[in-house]
Amino acid sequence: TLSQPIYSGGRVIDETRQAKNLVYAARAQLLATEQTVFLNVVNAYVTVITDTQVLALDKNNQTVLERQLQATRDQFNVxxxxxxxxxxxxxxxxxAVEQVAVxxxxxxxxRENFRQLVGDYPGNLTPPQPLALPVTSKNAAAQAALANNPNVVAAKFADAASKDAIDVAFSALLPVISVQASGYTQSDPTGAGTSxxxxxxxxxxxxxxxxxxxxxxxxxxxxAKEQQSFATVTDQQRTVFAQATQAWEALVASRAAIVSTNAEIKANAIALDGTEREEIVGTRTTLDVLNAQQLLLNSxxxxxxxxxxxxxxxYTIAAAIGRLTATDLGLPVNQYDDLQYYHAVKYAGFGTGESADSNAGIAPNGTLLHVNQSQVAP
Incomplete structure (x- = not known):
């Protein structure tokens, strides 16, 4: 006997559409994870550069103050x-010694945080430059975030899947049509050899x-779950809108701060030089020189x-607008092709996925193919 469903209240179509939306949501979440990793690495990279430069400034300040102390002792001795x-x-x-230790x-x-994220300690890092952005205003950044941020995209597809789940549940109220075919062979019980x-x-x-x-x-x-999913979409939209606008304002403020602090450094350097000269002639004290030196260091x-x-x-703005992926950054690295994997398995009626993994660039042990394993974190 064979039985073939013809119509099941639309359940199969609804479940297929729901599965596709869940796949799209998962792909968007994959991009969100990729962006989070990149942003964390960038922050770690910049922190190493910053702390290295601050340490160099503090060491130089310590050296200057050691000479200052020796000169002060010589003056005291005479x-x-x-x-x-x-x-x-x-x-x-x-x-200054304390500042160097800190x-x-x-x-x-x-450095340890960098190793945790990258898998190795940093070498000779080059100070990075600000990322060139495809948006030129705060409003453009906000609109791009609402349209392209992978967390928003994932939430929208998850909400669509929740709507499909309603249709799946509703299909239980609809009629089901199926076709059954059967065949039989019956032998003659009298033993006449007929059937x-x-x-x-x-x-x-x-x-x-x-x-x-x-x-x-x-x-x-x-x-009820769809209402929750819809609320998640709204929450994600508000979150990325705030991230994009706040990061943009901070970007503008930091540019202005660089200009003003540069002028402050020049002024403090001139002031320190003048204070040291005035100390020689006796119109300034040692404390004045020390204060001027500290002001220059602070700036x-x-x-x-x-x-x-x-x-x-x-980089935070780039992540907010969905433009902080290996593809967007043009990185020469091996990438997992999730779209290739999707096309390889979307109509697969059987199979465990090894072939699809290989097509997508994944080895049987879960690592990316053609990657130098010496560069992978232990």
Missing amino acids: GEITLTSVAQAQASLAQ AQGNLQIA TRGGSVLGQLTVPLYQGGAEYSAIRAAR QVQQVQNIATLVNNS
Whole structure:
């Protein structure tokens, strides 16, 4: 006996559409994960660069203050200044030593974080430049985020799948039509050596009348889940809108801060030079020189942080608008082809997926094909 469903209340079509929407949502989530990884690596990279530069500034400041302390002691020994000036120089040097120790600790933390993400400690890193963005205004960034952010796209497809789930649940209330075909062979019980063969083809219509209310409960549950999915779409849209606009404002602010801090560095350098000259002739004190040196260091450190903020915000905007993938960045790396995998298995009636994995660039052990395993984290 063979039985073939002809119509099942639209359930098969609805489930197929739901499965496709879930696949599309998963592909968008894959892009979101890829962007998160890239953004974390960029932040780690920039942090290593920043902490390295800050450590260099702090070490240079320590060297300058060591010379300053020695000069102050020489002046004290010949009676030109008091012990107070020596103590002030010693205090400034002690603070500088502390700053160097803190900077070294921060750099080691940054290096460990980099290794956690990349799989190896950083070598000689080149200071990165801000990423060139395809948008030129805050409004354009916000609109691009609403349209292209993979989290928003995933939420929309998940909501579409939830709508399909309502249709799937509703199909339980609709009639089912199927065709049954059967055949038989019957031997003559008298032993005359004859037999009778026959067959039948029947159409069957099943109309649900009452099933205990379970189907209505499933419809209500599906509708409630769809409302939750729709709320998730709204939440994701608001989140990425805020991410894009906030990062854009921070980008603009960091550009302005770089310009003003650059002027501050030049002014502090001139002020330090003048203060040192005035100390020689006795119109300024050792404390004045130490304060001027600290102001210059502070502005230099601030400039390093301003540049790091500018770079990070440019990549944050790219992630918000869905443009921080290996393809968008033009990286010469092996990539998992999720679209190829989808086309390889979407109509597969059987099989465990090894061939589809190979077509998509995945080895049987789960790693990407043609990747140098020495570069993979242990």
